[in-house]
Amino acid sequence: MKTELISTVFLSEKRKNTLIMLLNGPATIDEIKQSINGTTSAIMAQVKILLEQGLIEQEDDEYRLTYIGQIVLKKIKPLIETLNVVEGxxxxxxxxxxxxxxxxxxxxxxxxxxxxxxxxxxxxxxxxxxxxxxxxxxxxxxxxxxxxxxxxxxxxxxxxxxxxxxxxxxxxxxxxxxxxxxxxxxxxxxxxxxxxxxxxxxxxxxxxxxxxxxxxxxxxxxxxxxxxxxxxxxxxxxxxxxxxxxxxxxxxxxxxxxxx
CATH class of the missing domain: 3.30.870.10 (Endonuclease Chain A)
Known part of the structure; x- marks a missing residue:
């Protein structure tokens, strides 16, 4: 599970950016699409993986971080931000x-x-x-x-x-x-x-x-x-x-x- 979660977050820019966006609150697919510039089908494919891994959940038309997702992202976000600064x-x-x-x-x-x-x-x-x-x-x-x-x-x-x-x-x-x-x-x-x-x-x-x-x-x-x-x-x-x-x-x- 440790390896799966790490892979889930880091092996896809769309998944990573979706999770970071949801740290600010729930969002619809259209809002996610607008934020991370992807097609609906491409984003839905990544959202499905995030749902399966228990990092996000759906309520009506909106997606939000689960409690586990919040815990993981609050720890991982500083690392992501550091990598963005250094690798760039x-x-x-x-x-x-x-x-x-x-x-x-x-x-x-x-x-x-x-x-x-x-x-x-x-x-x-x-x-x-x-x-x-x-x-x-x-x-x-x-x-x-x-x-x-x-x-x-x-x-x-x-x-x-x-x-x-x-x-x-x-x-x-x-x-x-x-x-x-x-x-x-x-x-x-x-x-x-x-x-x-x-x-x-x-x-x-x-x-x-x-x-x-x-x-x-x-x-x-x-x-x-x-x-x-x-x-x-x-x-x-x-x-x-x-x-x-x-x-x-x-x-x-x-x-x-x-x-x-």
Whole structure:
């Protein structure tokens, strides 16, 4: 039975997606069909298997998870979400050094959901992705962490400060010192803002490349396993990813001191 249940869930994308959909509540065949893009006959064939395995049940025209189905899916869903994130960009994740991510967040990496891997061309290596710049123009809240220096970022920092966006910025000590010493105008704008808070991270802890969380976007960058920053970034627009990113940011805030 163990093998049968595992096969039932994982050996068919239609069965897997049907079960995940039913976690949100009962649905008719037409609603399932609309959600997972299959023909009625193809979906009915998979529904029959799910019924036979006792994972779903039918009541009138609707299908719902059984108690066993709920138990199984609540345990399996995080695994499915993790596999979706990792397998979709396996080469990228294989090359990343994820030592900076706390274990509890690694366990929930599936929360990143559907991600975009941003890899700029040679003409845009040192520019933030357009998605981030667009989001920064609209957002009212930003949490940002940087352990490398981005030449265009000081102007972005100061613009957020001048607009009195609710802005929390954590920098490693070398990045902070360069901002302070070479970008005095932008640095002062941050310190003079009522809603901006600047922190210096403890230099003795392992850090990622960058974390940026806005009202609608999460951006992450990690060093590769050789310790180099290769400009590749992860972007997600999902709410669960932003919550994951905020927790990641708060982890580093605990190891940081605010600049007064």
């Amino acid at each position: 960009n396996k080469e990228f994740w294989d090359s990343r050094d994820l030592a900076a991510v706390p274990e509890n967040l690694l366990d929930r990496i599936g929360d990143l959901g559907e991600v975009i891997i941003h890899e700029p061309d040679l003409n845009h290596l040192f520019e933030p992705p357009k998605e981030l710049l667009t989001s920064l123009k609209q957002t009212k809240n930003v949490c940002t962490f940087y352990s490398y220096f981005c030449p265009t970022c000081p102007n972005n920092y100061s613009e957020l400060a001048k607009k009195e966006v609710n802005y929390n910025l954590i920098l490693t000590k070398p990045v902070y010192e360069r901002l302070r010493d070479e970008y005095t105008e932008q640095y002062n704008a941050i310190l003079e803002s009522q809603n901006s808070h600047l922190y210096i991270c403890d230099e003795n802890i392992i850090t990622p490349g960058a974390i940026s969380v806005t009202d609608n976007l999460l951006l992450l960058s990690f060093f590769n396993k050789k310790g180099f920053f290769d400009h590749k970034k992860v972007i997600s627009f999902e709410e669960s990813a932003r919550e994951w990113g905020r927790e990641f940011f708060m982890h580093y805030k605990e190891f940081s001191e605010e600049v007064q």
